[in-house]
Amino acid sequence: MKRIMSRIDGLWLGSLLLWVLPFAVLVPLGLLWLQQHGAMLVWLGSLLLLSGAGFGLQSWLKERQQHQLDEGQTRPDPTWPPVAEGAWARVESLVEQIEPDDWPLDDGTRLGELAQLTLERVASYFHPEVEQPLLELRVPHALLVIERASRDLRESITQNIPFSHRLTIGSLVRVYRWKPFAERLLGMYRAGYWVVNPANALLSEAWGHLRKRGFAMAQQDVYRWLLQEYVRKVGAYAIDLYSGRLLLTDDTPIMRLTQVSREDVERAVSSEVAEAEPLPGEPLRILVLGRSNTGKSSLINLLFGQLRAATDVLPETTRALMPYRLERDGLDLALIFDSPGVERLAYKTLNEAAISADMIIWVSAAHRPDRQSERQTLDAVRTAQAARVDRRPPPLLVVVTYIDRLRPLREWLPPYDLTDSTNLKAMSIQAAVTALATDLEVPIANVIPVCLAEGRLYNVEDTLWTAILDQMDRAQRTRLLRCQDERRREENWNLLRRQLANAGRFLIALPRRMSRNQ
Numbered sequence: 001m002k003r004i005m006s007r008i009d010g011l012w013l014g015s016l017l018l019w020v021l022p023f024a025v026l027v028p029l030g031l032l033w034l035q036q037h038g039a040m041l042v043w044l045g046s047l048l049l050l051s052g053a054g055f056g057l058q059s060w061l062k063e064r065q066q067h068q069l070d071e072g073q074t075r076p077d078p079t080w081p082p083v084a085e086g087a088w089a090r091v092e093s094l095v096e097q098i099e100p101d102d103w104p105l106d107d108g109t110r111l112g113e114l115a116q117l118t119l120e121r122v123a124s125y126f127h128p129e130v131e132q133p134l135l136e137l138r139v140p141h142a143l144l145v146i147e148r149a150s151r152d153l154r155e156s157i158t159q160n161i162p163f164s165h166r167l168t169i170g171s172l173v174r175v176y177r178w179k180p181f182a183e184r185l186l187g188m189y190r191a192g193y194w195v196v197n198p199a200n201a202l203l204s205e206a207w208g209h210l211r212k213r214g215f216a217m218a219q220q221d222v223y224r225w226l227l228q229e230y231v232r233k234v235g236a237y238a239i240d241l242y243s244g245r246l247l248l249t250d251d252t253p254i255m256r257l258t259q260v261s262r263e264d265v266e267r268a269v270s271s272e273v274a275e276a277e278p279l280p281g282e283p284l285r286i287l288v289l290g291r292s293n294t295g296k297s298s299l300i301n302l303l304f305g306q307l308r309a310a311t312d313v314l315p316e317t318t319r320a321l322m323p324y325r326l327e328r329d330g331l332d333l334a335l336i337f338d339s340p341g342v343e344r345l346a347y348k349t350l351n352e353a354a355i356s357a358d359m360i361i362w363v364s365a366a367h368r369p370d371r372q373s374e375r376q377t378l379d380a381v382r383t384a385q386a387a388r389v390d391r392r393p394p395p396l397l398v399v400v401t402y403i404d405r406l407r408p409l410r411e412w413l414p415p416y417d418l419t420d421s422t423n424l425k426a427m428s429i430q431a432a433v434t435a436l437a438t439d440l441e442v443p444i445a446n447v448i449p450v451c452l453a454e455g456r457l458y459n460v461e462d463t464l465w466t467a468i469l470d471q472m473d474r475a476q477r478t479r480l481l482r483c484q485d486e487r488r489r490e491e492n493w494n495l496l497r498r499q500l501a502n503a504g505r506f507l508i509a510l511p512r513r514m515s516r517n518q
């Protein structure tokens, strides 16, 4: 204290006091005046009341702003494959541990380290077997993670932090100014140095502006939010990257036909309307499976609205997987696959078909209750699907056919209300549905009873169609991941081809270069 005082000029201090004095005496004089007029208590009361109201209002504003920030928080992408859940949990646990004091924004490299830490967490989750999984990261992809995370963060800041729109232009320019520089220093990325980090520039600048503005929200809270969002965004893109969804191009993966669908479309039987029109993108692939003679082809004919697939009272009518082009209102362009009885399908064919399906319709006859082999086949399909953690298993609907053959045998008076316990036929149908749900281990809501017999058509156009449309969201997600998987493989292959070509060119030119150098 002494030292501070000794540094201040006494005369300066005196002049300041002279300035302040008239205002400072106002307080005791005011209190005296209140005392003399007997208004002290009123004043004290109002003081308490107004401070209370001010405090209340402030807490409310703070809470509202906090809520706004929470709303703007990055969340896991619903289209991620199941494997991403564990990786996201890791990112969130890192987010929980963040203490603003540990990550000062004015220290340039620290933010880079935070990004690296996030990437490492995700990387080691996807590649637990690799000692330094970050080194597995391809350079263009690493750049992409940072660029996209920064771009997103800029948007979040604009949307969630008051006045921040004023600071974004400069930051954006900064980010893009960094990019070519970063690209020139690709080697540094490879070595794991995150100094070349556009997000870093963006965050420092954003924070600098916010601090100057001294706005209502507790600075520490915004700072924490900023850091947490940074980690979440880098984490989210890292998950995209490691689960194979981050592509170098920006086009939507479903806009182009996959190789397998291209071949299937060529083989597909089309309805007259659809004939000759090329498909604008990847169709949904609906696979119809079930034992022989259960009504698979009849079902396809009915969904198709025309007689296309061969049906017969004798089993083994359909001899191979057969695609049909299905176009209906409310349904994305689809290929629906008729199949021979599952017992006749080779394991490999069945697995391949199931892996590349976006929805599976399993047809089972109500009057044939021996379902052990069906369950085994279905379980094998499920196991194969579950092994592909980078994909989402397609939704499964079970269609129960031959309900007209249930007891009482002679009765057929639809519609049936399955909750009506006085109607014997309705009860038989309900019992068959419940038994199938248990036998095949599927949710009862996904088991749809129908009748496909000629002249006895029941429950297809209404209930079954509604059930199919209800599963559309899930089917589309499955399709998205399937297409992304193919695009990534294509991309890897193209990169490798380009790298090999460049290496080849280099080798060809080498003797010439060497002779020039000699």
Ligand SMILES: Nc1nc2c(ncn2[C@@H]2O[C@H](COP(=O)(O)OP(=O)(O)OP(=O)(O)O)[C@@H](O)[C@H]2O)c(=O)[nH]1
Pocket: 291, 292, 293, 294, 295, 296, 297, 298, 299, 310, 311, 312, 313, 314, 315, 316, 317, 318, 319, 339, 340, 341, 401, 402, 403, 404, 405, 450, 451, 452, 453, 454
């Ligand atoms: N009574 C009755 N008959 C049905 C029903 N569903 C299908 N059928 C009949 O069962 C027979 C076989 O139907 P398909 O559609 O050829 O069966 P599938 O499963 O394609 O048979 P495969 O191709 O041989 O595996 C046909 O004669 C159909 O009319 C139903 O719900 N009730």
Ligand SMILES: [Mg+2]
Pocket: 296, 297, 298, 310, 311, 317, 318, 338, 339, 340
């Ligand atoms: Mg058939």
